[in-house]
Amino acid sequence: MTDTRQEALIREAIAAEADQAVDHRTVLANLHGARSRRRPLALFAATGLTAVAAAVAVIVPLAVDRSAAPSQVDPAAPPATAQTVLLIGLDGSANTDSVVLARVGADGAVSAASLPRDSLVDIPGVGQGKLNSAYARAHQAAEAEGRDGDEAGVESLTRTVEALTGVEVDHYASVDMAAFSTLSEAVGGVEVCLKRASRDPLSGADLRAGPQSLSGAQALAFLRQRHGLENGELDRIVRQQTFLRALAKKVVASDPAQVADLARVAARHLRVDPGWNLVEFAARLTPTVRTAIVPLGEVVDSEQGQALSVDPAAVREFLAGFFADGATGAPTGGFSVPLPATETQKPGRTPQDGDCVR
Amino acid sequence: MPADYDQFVTERLDRLLRYATALTCDKHLAQDIVQDVLLRARQKWARIGAVDVPYLYVKRMVTNEYLSWRRRRAARDVSSTHVVLDDLAPSVADPAVRHAERDEMRARIAVLPRKQRAALVLRYYEDSTDAEIAEILGCAEGTVRSHISRALHTLRVNENTPSEVLR
Numbered sequence: 001m002t003d004t005r006q007e008a009l010i011r012e013a014i015a016a017e018a019d020q021a022v023d024h025r026t027v028l029a030n031l032h033g034a035r036s037r038r039r040p041l042a043l044f045a046a047t048g049l050t051a052v053a054a055a056v057a058v059i060v061p062l063a064v065d066r067s068a069a070p071s072q073v074d075p076a077a078p079p080a081t082a083q084t085v086l087l088i089g090l091d092g093s094a095n096t097d098s099v100v101l102a103r104v105g106a107d108g109a110v111s112a113a114s115l116p117r118d119s120l121v122d123i124p125g126v127g128q129g130k131l132n133s134a135y136a137r138a139h140q141a142a143e144a145e146g147r148d149g150d151e152a153g154v155e156s157l158t159r160t161v162e163a164l165t166g167v168e169v170d171h172y173a174s175v176d177m178a179a180f181s182t183l184s185e186a187v188g189g190v191e192v193c194l195k196r197a198s199r200d201p202l203s204g205a206d207l208r209a210g211p212q213s214l215s216g217a218q219a220l221a222f223l224r225q226r227h228g229l230e231n232g233e234l235d236r237i238v239r240q241q242t243f244l245r246a247l248a249k250k251v252v253a254s255d256p257a258q259v260a261d262l263a264r265v266a267a268r269h270l271r272v273d274p275g276w277n278l279v280e281f282a283a284r285l286t287p288t289v290r291t292a293i294v295p296l297g298e299v300v301d302s303e304q305g306q307a308l309s310v311d312p313a314a315v316r317e318f319l320a321g322f323f324a325d326g327a328t329g330a331p332t333g334g335f336s337v338p339l340p341a342t343e344t345q346k347p348g349r350t351p352q353d354g355d356c357v358r
Numbered sequence: 359m360p361a362d363y364d365q366f367v368t369e370r371l372d373r374l375l376r377y378a379t380a381l382t383c384d385k386h387l388a389q390d391i392v393q394d395v396l397l398r399a400r401q402k403w404a405r406i407g408a409v410d411v412p413y414l415y416v417k418r419m420v421t422n423e424y425l426s427w428r429r430r431r432a433a434r435d436v437s438s439t440h441v442v443l444d445d446l447a448p449s450v451a452d453p454a455v456r457h458a459e460r461d462e463m464r465a466r467i468a469v470l471p472r473k474q475r476a477a478l479v480l481r482y483y484e485d486s487t488d489a490e491i492a493e494i495l496g497c498a499e500g501t502v503r504s505h506i507s508r509a510l511h512t513l514r515v516n517e518n519t520p521s522e523v524l525r
Contacts, residue, residue, distance in 0.1 A: 006514060007482065013463035014483045018376035022389045028371055031396060182394065188401050 082106050082325065084167055086158055088174040089240075094139035094153055096132040097177050097224060098240060101161060101169070103323040111322055114237050114293045115161065120300060120307040124159045130304050134160040150174065150271060165294075166316045167323065172273050179269030180247070181220040187250040189213030192222065192243055193356040200228045211356075219243070234293065235358045241291055242357050292322055363403045367396060370413055378420050380479045383468040395419045417484075418494045425472055425495075463513070470509050477505040 082105050089098035102112040117132035126137060135153035142152030158169050184190045193211040205221035205228075207214075214222050223243055229235035295318050297309035371392070378388035399406055399416055406412050467475060476495060480486040492499045 006510065009459060009463050010467070010478065010510075010513065011482045012460045013467055014380045014479055016460055017383055017464050017467070018380040018483060020385045021372075021375040021379035022385050024372035024375050027375060027389055027393060028367065031367060031371075031393065186397055186401060 083170045084323075086154075086161055086169045086172040087112075088135070088154065088157065088172065089177050090135075090174055091177050091224065094136045094149060096135045096153075096157065098237070099131060099157065099161070101165060101167065101319075103167075105325060109290075111290045112292070113319060113322060114291070115164070116234065116237065116293065116296065116308055118232075118307050119164075119294075119296070119310045120302050121160055121164050121310060122312075123156065124163055125156075128302070130302065130307050131157075131160065133304060154273075164310065164312050164315060165319055166312075167319060171275070174271045176269040177220065177223060180223055180243070181216050182269075184215040184219035184247065187247065189215040190219060190243060190246045190250060192239075192246055195356045195358050198225065198228060198358075200225045202227050214243075229358050231358070237293060239357050290322070292318075294318055362407055363400055366407070366412055366416075370416070371396075373413075374416065374420060377417065377479070377484060378424070380483050381421065381424050381476055383464075391420055391423045395423055414490065414494070418496075421476055421480075421494050422496075425476065466513055470512060474505045474509040474512075477502055478509050481506060 082103060085102045085104060087098075087100040087102055088096055089100075091097045096117055099115045099117060100112050101115060102110055104110050115131060117130065119131045120128060121131050121134075123129045123134045123137070126134070129137070135157040138156030139149035139153035143149040154172055154174060158172060161167075162169055191211065191213050194207055194209050197209045198205055198207045200221070203221045203225040204217060205225040207218065207222060223236070223240055225239075226232045226236050295311070295314040297311055297314075299306055300309045301307075374392050374396075375388060378392050379385050382388045382391065395416060399419065406415050409415050467478065470478065473495060477491055480491045480494060481488075486494070488499045488502045491502045495502065495505075
C-alpha cells in the first residue's frame, strides 16, 4: 500500500470522525439562546450557578440582588417554608474541601455556617473521625462495591452533619471546586488581596502579596491552599468567603448572556439532590446573607493527624440562635477568624470586599 | 460585545465542532471544549478579534484545551467499538470494504498519542501547513514533521499486524 493511498484513507477516516460532531445549531442555541430571556438571573440561578454560589453561601444573594427576585415570586405559590441545605465543595476526587450548612428562611434570607473539614466528629457507623473523612470513606467503600460513590459520600456526610448539629438536612448540593477555576477565567479574573506572598507546592499556590486578579489554576490554588497559612483550614475558609464575594461582584457586573454561559459552566460541576426544586429555591433568595464558622475547641491529635475538637452541644446552641427565624446581624458564639487587615474586626464579622487575607 | 464575535461564532462554529470532534474522537467532549473556549474567547474578544486570523487563534485555544491536563482524564476514555479487520483487501472496488477500512482507520487514529493525532487532524482535515501546525501546537516545525511521521508509521505498522480481536 502506498502512502498516498494510506493518506487518502486517513483523510476519509478523519472526515468521518468529524461528521460525528453534534449539530452546531444546538451549540449555537446554548451560546446565544439565553440572551433574549426575560429573567437571565433567575435562569442563571435555576441552572446551577446559584447553587454553586450558595454552595459557599455567598454568591447567590449578591447575584439575585440585581434581579429584584422577591417581587417575581408567584403570589399564588404555596407559602415557602425554611429549608436547610448542605453544601459540599469537592476537590475533584472524593475529598470534601468545604462543608457548609445553610438555612434559607421562609423570607429568603440565608444563614450559612461553615463546618471545618478537620473537625473531629462522630461519624455514624464508623466512630470518631475528621469530618472530611465521612464522605471519602463512604465514597471509597461504595465504589469498591460498584455503587455510586458520590451518593454514598453525600449520605454519610449528611448523617454525620445531622448527628453533630441536630439539624435535619432537607437538600444538598455538591460542587467540584474546579468550577471556580473555569468561572474565574470566564469573568476575566477575580480580585483578591493577600497580606503576604504565599507559595505552596501542594496546592500549586504561587501568589504575591497585595491586591491581584486571580484566575484559572491560581484561583483554584488560592481556594485550596491550607499549608503554610497561619490558621490553616480556618484561613482558607476566609479566603473562600472573600474570593466568592469578589467573584459574585464580577458575576453581577456581567451582561446577561455572559451570566447564562457562566451558569452553564457551573452546572457541569454541580450535583444536587433530585427532589430539590432549584427554580423555586432561587426565586425566593434575598440579598441577605450571614456567614459564620461553628464554635470550635482546641487542636487535638487524632488517628488522622491534627484535628479540631468540636463540642456538639456548643454547635447546637450556636446554630439554634444563628438559624432562628428572624435572626439578624452578626452571629454570636461562632468561631471568629482574625482578619489582619482591618482594625475594626469584631467576633463573627464576615470578610468584606477588599479585605486582605492571609 | 463586538458584533463580529457573533459573526465569528455563526460562521465558524460548525467547523470548530467538527475539528474538535476529529481531534477528541468524542462529540460530547468536543462540544464541551468548544463551548468553554468560545465563552472564554468572548471575554477576550477585543484582543482576539484584532489578530489577523481569529479562527487560527480560537483553534489553538481548542487544541490546547484538548491537550491540557484538565481534559486528560475525560479524553482517555476512547470509544473502541469499531470493528477491527485483520488485513486489508488489496482491492478497493467494493464500497463496503472501503467503508470497513475507513472505520478501522478511525479506530487506529483514535488511539494515537494526543499530539500526534492533533498534528494528523490539522494536516489531513484542516489542511494546515507545517508552519501553522507548529504555531497551533506551540512547537517547532521539525517536531510537527516528527509527530506526523511517527503517526503514519504507527498506522502503517498496525496495518500489517494481525489483530488479536479477530473472531
